[in-house]
Amino acid sequence: MKIAVCVKQVPDSWAEKKMAGGVLDRAGVDAVLNDLDEYAIEAALALVEANSPTGATGEGSGHSITLISMGPERASESIRKGLSMGADDAILITDPALGGSDSLATSLVLAQVLSAGGYDLIFCGTESTDARMSVIPAMLAERLQISQLTFAGAVSVDTTSATAKISRVTDSGIEEMSAAFPAVISVIEKINEPRYPSFKGIMAAKKKIIESKSLSDIGLSTSDVGSDAALSSVEDAQARPPRSAGIKLVDEGNAGTALAEFLAEKRVI
Numbered sequence: 001m002k003i004a005v006c007v008k009q010v011p012d013s014w015a016e017k018k019m020a021g022g023v024l025d026r027a028g029v030d031a032v033l034n035d036l037d038e039y040a041i042e043a044a045l046a047l048v049e050a051n052s053p054t055g056a057t058g059e060g061s062g063h064s065i066t067l068i069s070m071g072p073e074r075a076s077e078s079i080r081k082g083l084s085m086g087a088d089d090a091i092l093i094t095d096p097a098l099g100g101s102d103s104l105a106t107s108l109v110l111a112q113v114l115s116a117g118g119y120d121l122i123f124c125g126t127e128s129t130d131a132r133m134s135v136i137p138a139m140l141a142e143r144l145q146i147s148q149l150t151f152a153g154a155v156s157v158d159t160t161s162a163t164a165k166i167s168r169v170t171d172s173g174i175e176e177m178s179a180a181f182p183a184v185i186s187v188i189e190k191i192n193e194p195r196y197p198s199f200k201g202i203m204a205a206k207k208k209i210i211e212s213k214s215l216s217d218i219g220l221s222t223s224d225v226g227s228d229a230a231l232s233s234v235e236d237a238q239a240r241p242p243r244s245a246g247i248k249l250v251d252e253g254n255a256g257t258a259l260a261e262f263l264a265e266k267r268v269i
């Protein structure tokens, strides 16, 4: 199997964030690999291990895992973490013109690279922890005209029939679905427990190749991406007001009534 995993570098969830020029100021905050993409990497690694004659990933497994990311140069730091978990190599699409790109442009760029790579399976997280739109996997499937198996809580493959199977939990029960390769699979965080990179993995990752591609390398022009091509724009943003002190109820025999009245006033009950 030739597997791609889409990974995004995002601002650290705990970092204080601010807007600059209608977009999130990403340059001034610590950046990390999107948490939810670690589950996608783990799912790909586990799938290769389960279908490898050696029981391991990498050379000799007969399969490959490539990380694909669109982001600034420094996204290579986050990619390196995915490589240290066990992915084989990576492609980073980076170009100054990409700043301000919306989800349509992001999916266009990723689809362009994925289409050229001829991957059997494309793994994604369910959402990024910064923009949280949860739209890229579906957009990729649509752009590539391939099947999408989204919100997977379990994944397996039959390499003989070149079919992927997932199950997902919905309000109405557990759904099982399958699709022939190639397919896009997005995974939820309950699917697995991402492995910690081992010391050996971290050392090996230093030698793994991150191929950097510009917009022209992938056959797109600056007018296809960036804030000028974005169909949405942020007109205004206000900082969240500081938290006010809460109300403390001291029980003098009437706290239950006071609590119920408070909740009723807030229309909670």
Ligand SMILES: Cc1cc2nc3c(=O)[nH]c(=O)nc-3n(C[C@H](O)[C@H](O)[C@H](O)COP(=O)(O)OP(=O)(O)OC[C@H]3O[C@@H](n4cnc5c(N)ncnc54)[C@H](O)[C@@H]3O)c2cc1C
Pocket (backbone or CB within 6 Å): 005, 006, 007, 008, 009, 023, 024, 026, 034, 036, 037, 040, 068, 069, 070, 071, 098, 099, 100, 101, 102, 103, 104, 106, 110, 123, 124, 125, 126, 127, 128, 130, 131, 132, 133, 134, 135, 136, 137, 227, 230, 232, 233, 234
């Ligand atoms: C007007 C506007 C301006 C914006 N400007 C910027 C900007 O300057 N910089 C910026 O970073 N964002 C910017 N964004 C946000 C950006 O468009 C979204 O981050 C992007 O569309 C992906 O959406 P998402 O993060 O919600 O992905 P989701 O759909 O929530 O992500 C699902 C999965 O898709 C994959 N994925 C998502 N994004 C990437 C990626 N870049 N590379 C690889 N895999 C990915 C991951 O597997 C992820 O788990 C802007 C948005 C708008 C509307």
